[in-house]
Structures are given as C-alpha cells and as structure tokens.
Amino acid sequence: MKKQLFCLIVILLGVFNNLLASHYMGGEITWECMQDGRFLFTMKVYRECNGIQFYEHESIYVYNHPSVTSIPMTRVSKVDISPQCHAMGPHISCDSALVPNMGAVEVNIYKSDTVFLSGVPPAQGWIFAWGSCCRNPSTSITNAASQNWVLRAVMYPYKPSGSTALNTYPCYDNSPVFAEHPTPVMCTGYPQSINYGAEDSEKDFLTYEWATPLTDFNVPINSWVAGYSYNSPLPSTVHNVNNIPAALNSYTGEITFTSFTQGAFPLVVKTTAYKNNIKTAEIFRELQVVLAACDSNNAPEIYNAVSNLPIQSNPIFNDTLTAGDFVSYSFYTIDTGLLPDNSHQTSTLKIYGSQIGTTDSTGCQNPPCAFITPAQVSSGQDTLWATLNWQTNCGHMPLQVNPDSLYTRYDFYIDVRDDFCPIPAANTKMISVHLKMNALPPPKAEQVFYDSIGQIHFIWFPITDSLGLFKKYFIYYNTGTNAPLILLDSVENINQNHFITSLPSTTLERYFVIKTVFDCDSGSGYARFHSANSDTLILYSLSQGFIERNSIANACKVYPNPAENFISFEFDKTPSLDLNFSLFDVTGRKIDHIYKITDKVLRYDCTNLNNGLYYYLFTGSKSGVFVNGFFMKNN
Template identity: 40%
Template sequence: MKLKLILFFLFGLLCFSPQTSEASHGMGGEITWRCQPNGQFVFQMKFYRDCNGINCPSGPLNMSVTNHPTVSSIQLTNTVNNDISPAGCSTCLGQGPGTVQECIFESAPVTLSGTPPAGGWIFDWNSCCRSPSITNLINPGSQSFQLRAVMYAYNGQNTNPCYDSSPRFSERPSTILCTGFPFEYNNIAFDPELDSLVYSWAPALDANTGGVTPLAYTPGYTPQSPLPSATQNPMNVGAVLDPQTGIVSYTSFTSGYFATVVQVDAYKCGQLVASIFREINVVLLGGAGCQLQGSGLTNLPPLVTAPFPDSTGQFTLFNDTVCAGDTVTFFMSATDPDWDPAVGGLQTVTMLGAGPQFVNFTDWPTTGCMNPPCAFTNPALPTSAPFGTGVNFEWITSCAHLDFSQGCFSTGSDYTFLIRAQDNFCDAPAVNFSTVTITVLAPEELDSTTIRCVDVLPNGDVNLTWTNPIDPYGSWLNYQIETSPTGGAPWTPLDSVLVQAQTTYTHVGANAQNNQIYYRMYVRSGCDSSLVSTYSNVASTILLDVVNPGNFTADLSWNPVHAPLISGSSSWYHIWQELPANSGNWLFVDSTQNTTFTDTLN
C-alpha cells in the first residue's frame, strides 16, 4: 500500500517592517480572499515561521495590488497565531526542532470596483532573505521571496459588489519528513462556489512587486520538478502533482531543503477567475532522526485501509461516485506495528480529518461546513489509540452539493476528504495521508406516474388518482397535468401538483358529463428542475351515449378509461339507473365486460 506524507517548509532569514516585511526563519505562506455578503472582499495571508526564529510580524503589513486603477495596497492586520507543531512533540513556546507557527493576517472589508484586465489583479507580499540551506535554488541566501494571488474577470463583470471567493486550503502545512519510502501529500484546496480547480507546479519568485521574476533552480531541479528525482539518486521517484486531485506523490532517498510552489486555478463555467499559490519548503531528513530506538529501523507511517472495493471486491479504492441524494458510508482504520522504546513500546496512532465538508463549527460557525448537509465520523475526529484506531464515515449528499454558481449548473462535483493518520514519533512523526474523493452526480430523471382512476362527479368535475413514483434521490419537484379533447395533440397544460405525497387532483369545471376529456401527466425533477420524465399513460373520462331505438329498450355505449385497461384494474363495468330521474335513487342494473349494453325498459 502506498504510504503518504506531508510537506514541510523552511524559508530563510527574514527581517520585517510595516511596509516590505523582512523576517527570520520564514517558511512560506499563501494569500486568499473571501467575498462577503455585503459585496466587499476580505483578504487573508498566512505566513508560516520556524519557531526557532523571531516572532511573527506584529504588523500591520501592506499587501501590494497591481493593475488596479485606484487601489495600490491593502493593509493586513495580525489576527491570530497558531502553534501547528507536531502534536505530542515540542511546542512553539519550547522552540524545539520541527516547531512551526501559523501567523494569520486579514484585511478589513475592502471594495474593489472595476473589471480585472486580462492579466488580472495581482496581490502580493514580498520578503527578503531565503534560507541559504535551500538545496534546489541557486544562491538562495541572496534571494527574496514573494507570496501572491491573482483575481481575474468573469464575463466582464464589475467586482463591486463582489461575486467570487478564491479557493482556500483545508490542510495546514506540517513539519519534518523522513526519506526512504513513498509519500503522498495533499494541500486540499476547495472553492466556496464549487468552481472547478486545477493544480499545477509554479516557480518560486524573487521579490518584485506586481512582477514575475522566477528564481534560478539548481541543475537537476525545475519549478515542475522541485524535489529529488532519479537525477540525484536512481532510487528516487520525482514528485508528481495530480492536476485534478492535488495529490503530490514522490519517493526520495535524498535529504535537503527544497522550495516548492503549488498553484491552484479556479474556473467558473470554464473561465479562469482566480489563481492562488502556496509556497512551502520541503524538509527531507534521513539517518538517526528517522530511526526507531533499539532496532535502528526507519520509522514508517501507519497503514490505512482503503474505504471502497474495486471490481474484484478488494478494498483498494479511495474514490467513489454517487448521485445527489445518496448516503456515503465507509469504515477506515489505521494501524502501526512499529515498536518504539522511546514511547514505551507501541506507538499511538492518531487519525485527523480535513476538508470543507467535514462538520466543523469552528471554521463554519453558521452552517457547520461549506455546503450542508455535512459529513461526520463516529467517533469524531481526531481520535487516538495505541497501535491503531478507526472511524465510521457518513455523508448524506443532496442537490446542494452540485454547482449552481453564476447560473452554470454542473452535472457533477468532486469533494475531497483528507484522512491523516500519524504516529507519535518525535521530532518527525510519520504521517499517512489518504485522499478520499467523492464525485456527486446530478440524479437521473424519475420514472413517470401512472394514472389509475378518472372519476366523473355528478356536477361534471373530474377526480384523478395516480401512483407516486419512487424517488431515491429526493429530487422530485412537481407533477404536471395536461388535457386533450381527442387524446392527441394539442395537449393543454392544466395544473401543477407541488406536494409529492399527493396522489389525487380534482379538475373543477371540467364539464365531463357532456364531453370526453383525456388526461396525461409527467414528473419534473432534478437539481435544476431540468429533468422531465416520460409521459404517463393516457386516461379518459367515461362518456356515456344513450340511444332510444323506439322498441322499449335503451342502447348504451361508452369508451374505456384506457385501452387496454390499466394493469390491476377491473375488467367489469357496472351499470346503474336513476329512477325516477333526478331523484337520487340509483338502482343496480347489471355488469358487463363490453363497452355496450342494451337495457329493456319497463
């Protein structure tokens, strides 16, 4: 089974000031923005630092804006600093190896009027002094770095009021990784409007406000191949970034510090509307720092079970496809047989989750997740236990999980859930990242209904009765009823029934005691109301024709409700006579399976 890891960042020596900030031991970051209900933007910058360096910049910081006609900078204020060091190891306060702090800066709500040009509006924050230890850049200690993001136009719309948020990352960066076995990692980007996301590598940039100045890479490395490959060691497998899922996979037997940049582009109805960049330094370690005490063996990540079976019935898949309305359930477990005397024997395995659909009222205080209904696990994540642990996952999907943004309906949306299993080895816990992808498709059209009964009332009104079709996806919207005087075109819309459980309807004013009326129905369903079932059977009122041949008999003829008769209906017609007329005194005359009858008059 593939083992999966996380990337670590390490920047160099940086100093800071309120304008162009400079800091020591910067480790990377990203810039994103949110579109607020009031039509303004709020920008956020995350800056990651090595806790062995100076503190987070106190701010305020100025983020540069390029290509906008009136706004040249946006002020960012430090809102919160989080210790994201490996759990159970050193803390940022203790400044142990591998300790990391996340410094979050946000702007006040800001109005951006106008339409971005072809090159977009560029938002960037520059800082000096990369680490001189970075392996894949030429003269890194004399280079600066640039965090950036780009906002593009959509259909030429003015961004005041705003209509689009950038993608964001669900997964925080982690710290140190060990070499010598296959790794996978996922940044887990998501878009609040469910825009399509595409991942790619991007170059690390030198500090150049509004410009693009790619840094020179050491021979054997490029922006698209930033980690060790077979060029450095024939046993290495170069890093591959999946453009759809965002999974980064590689195998490295080469240690070092490596600058990497992951770009995420958001497409709304096929148009590029945003690009965000996460710049991080991957720190790959080998040797004693990754070996278990006593045995000297390399500490390996926990083993994780795949949640879905393949065509042979073996549980090897991490992706599934469902229709909106389906419930997704699966079980995942993680075990770690490594024996580490440093922690008293068996290691403790912790499972954590990341992804915007996991229930999380801290990040989503109103809705609980990006797009309710939310996914949850039992027991709730995180959960820990010696040797291994496991969780049951459940997610009820709905039409809300399909993309309707900007009037562009998507027939399918991908949702990514990251299950992280890690041991308590210090200072570099071994981590296994499992990316579970659920593709939610628009439901199929529902079957049509069947008209079971057409009952003409004494005043000529008509009662219709029909069956209720099975609705496995909860996508039913309404019943549509049409009428025709001939049973063929033209058909005239009569009414809509908006209650799914309702199976009867009264056609008031039908005058069916004097005219034959044909009825048919169809079911409208689908997440965007576009699905229309086939038409139901055609059913007619019974119109009785009585002829007096003058021989003390009455010749009766009528039409069937449906030809052939509806399955399950009686084949017998029952004839009643009101005597005297208009008395309300109805007498049973006879029954027949024909559509004609001769009654002898007394």
C-alpha cells in the same frame, strides 16, 4: 500603464528592501466574499522559528486595479506548526529552534478589514502581492538566504454565458482555501504524500500545477542548483538513484515522492479555480519542505473494512453518486510501531473537509453534513476505526453549474500519524464523492414569426419529464448575436408550446432562445438549474418580411372545408421562396409540420385526424404568417 507598473515596482522594491523579514518558509493569499458585498483578505506566512519576527501590520499590494493600490493587513494569530510527538521527545518546536531548517515553523495569520473592490478585472487579472527579504537557506536554490520572495494571488474577470463580465461589487466569488496547515518536515527513505486540502465554497472546479517561486515582482527564481527546477522541486534520481521524483496530480492536488536525499526544498503549487469553465482565481501556496533522516519507523496503514486489505490507491474511495444517495464508507488503520522504550506508539486519526460536521445537521458548510463515527478525531494504539456517513441531496449541487456536466465533487481528507519523535510518520489519503444529477434538456425551438397584426409568435416542442423536476421555461431574446440575452417571460406549463407577445418595432433582426429551469428533486420548491439554450431562431423585421411576402403568393384557397380525407391549399401562384406549414388542434398543441413547400397546391392527408376544429398556419422564413385559418375535419 508603463508609469503605473514602474510605480508599483518601486513600491514593492522599497517594501522588500525595508522589511527584511528573514527566514521566510512560504505562505498564501486568499479572499472571502462577505455579506456586505466586500472582500475579506487572509494572508498566511510561514516563518522559520529562529528567524526575524514579522511585523504586526503588513500591506498587500494590488496591481492592475484603477484605484486600490494596497490592502492593510493586521496579524490576528501566530501558531507553531512544528511536529507534535510523544512527551519523551526529542521535540522540534519554536522554543527549541537554534539553526535553520530543523522543521520548526510558525504560521503568522493576517486579516484585512472588509475591502471595497469595484470594477471588472482586466484579462490579466488583479494581482495581490506581498514580499520581503530574505528566504531561508535552501538546498535547491543557490544563495537563497540573500534572495527576496514574493507571495501572489490573482483575481480574474468572470463573464457568464450570454451576459457581460460581472462587477466585483457586490462580490460573487470566494477564492479556494486550504483546509490544513502544511507539514513542514518529513522523513527521508519512505514514500510520502502532500495534499493541502484545497476547497472552494462554490464548488468551482479546481486544477493544480507547479509554479515558480519569485525573487521579485514577476521575477522568477533562476538560480536553481543542478537537477532542480520549479517543476522538479524535490530530489530526483539525479541526486540519488533510489529517489522517486515528485509528481503532482493536477486533478486532486496530491504530491507523491520518495527521497533519500536530505535538505530544504522550496516548492510552489498553483491552484486555479474555474466557474462554469471560466478561470476566476489563481492561489499560489509556497512552502519550503524540510526532508530529514529518521530512525526506522513506518507510517500507520489504512485498510478497507470490507476486504481487510491495505489501501495503496488514492483516493481510497472514488465514486459517482446521484444527489439524494446515502454515502457510507468504512475503513480502519493499524500501527504496530514502537517507541524507543518499546511501548506502543499512539496514532491520531483525523478526517477533515468543509462538508464534515459534528452531526448530520451542524458544523459543516452546507447541511446535511457528512459526519464521522465514532469521531472526527480519534487517538489510540494499534487499531482505529472510522465510518464516513453522508446523506446527500440537491442542496449539495452548486448553484452556478455547467448545464452540460451537472456534477460536482466533494473531497474528504484522511490523516493518520503516529507520535514517534522527533518527526512522526504519517499516511494521508482522500475520499472523493462525485455528485451528479439528471439534467433536463431545453425544448426544441420550432418557429418565431409576426402575425398579421404585428404580434410575435414563438413556438417550440415541449420536453417530457418523468422525474417531476420541471419548474418552468425561460424565453429570451436579443437584437444581435453578441448582445446579452434579455429574459422576455417564463412559462410554467410544461406542455405549453406557443407564446405570443409584443415588442417595440425595430428594423433589426431579433434572436430568440428558450431554456428549461428545473431542480434535481421533485419535492423541492426551488428552481435552481438551467438547461443549455435551445437553438437560436431569427425573427426578421416586418419590412424584411413584407418583401418576402410579395415574393411568395398573394392569396390561398382552402377546400373542401369541412374535409373528410384530404384538404387542399391552393395558392394563386407558385411560391418563389420556401414556405412552411404547421397544424394545431384546438388546445394549441402542434400536431404536424411540413418544411419548404414549393408547389402551388398542398394536398394534405387528414385521414388520421380526429373529428374537430384545426388551425393551420403558413409562414415564410422572414415574413412570419403568410396565411392562416381554421378548417373542420368531419367524416
């Protein structure tokens, strides 16, 4: 391990010292799971436009994988993401960039071929890293222009409940990605917000936190100017009493701040993905934000279409709905600002997110799509209107869902900005829709035992389902508390409560559970969701059961048979261990159960039983069936 680490550091240091791609502004590394079971990696790097150009071919270095040490990357595009404003200018762009930290930024986008990554990542994950020298000059980091930088992302192992950790080939997970390029330059003197629009195609749960910029592999920046740190990367009251320090919402990823301090400030946000509460990925997006003084100019306001009041909260709509509900939310924006020639500013309103399509059936990740009326992107003066429309259904629930909290969240992002030059004023908000579904519980596992011929009986109490969501029961077993569960069989009759099977003889104890399989729509032909497991029942070996059987009793008399009001079960001696009694009708439905019988005679009241044939069963905790048979109720 030490030798591998040393080699990787030597490789990385060699790369950093040779590339010398200066005026780095940030970037991120992400991956996509392809249909052939391999991964496609994307790397985006943000470059100050007056710096040295990046190469057409780069390599991501891989740490902790037993055989893959690097991933070749090829640049597929370069995009100027500098501010866009009115034609009269002045403009910030790559063509006019003369000095650092004007806000003129270009994104270089690199793609890999599909990559074969086989195996299970270790606990510390597979680390994907790329770096160089040198950083752009920075207000918050001393001598930043002479320091290296490193992009990184981490892929972690995933071990589903009751299973072993999954091999990454074929792949099963996409990393979070960001819906929009970042805004490289913002105005001082106004409340500002940043939201990168992180999304996960499997709807894994995402959290956000500050992370440290790196100057070498696993080496954090430690030359912060007084008052700044990785978790306080933007100006605070230390620098101006009117500043409102940056706050990062760990749930939405939104960064809010107000700065009266100008400069250039690197910040890193780590987005962590959790699949069924298990961490699977960490994506680090780094960006050096430029804060510059602007002429007096206010951002467009966003108004609620019902109350006609400006919306200050974020998300502006945050509600929990049931899959199948229709979402309709309307709002409008107002911009009264003027350009230097006293003509009205033109605002552009854009609503984006992976679930937004051009129509309700096209253009999104998972139709039915949310769609915007009158348009997803609209421009105009004074007032712009928009309505989000979305017909939700069961297909919008993730396949791998935590049975204890059957809900997921869809975020839609609103960006409205004017065309004031050189830095437009912007207002960004979110719409959050939490979708939930009605979950069915597992059956109550009741008994598992061997009968007199060695067959295994598994008995449970069926569930009720008034919504028609039930599809089947799954019955599982294993031969140890830490062994993976094995699917034994399925039962499609919701009212069935008794399953009989045979398994090879063993001296080991077996463990049985049952769960419910269902969908959230009675009209669906799918069986996509599993309940939590039932309580676990232990089936002891036949040899253990024989020892117990001899300790209970040797024989049992049943009288009178037929019975009228009472029937007695008399053992030849008092049971020395607990004995359980179960009673079934001729359909196999369990109608009664008595636990821990310790008396020599059980006198059972059958007054309320209907006339007919009944099956009785006495079982020990280990021996299974001690005695069983039928009696007739007749009066």
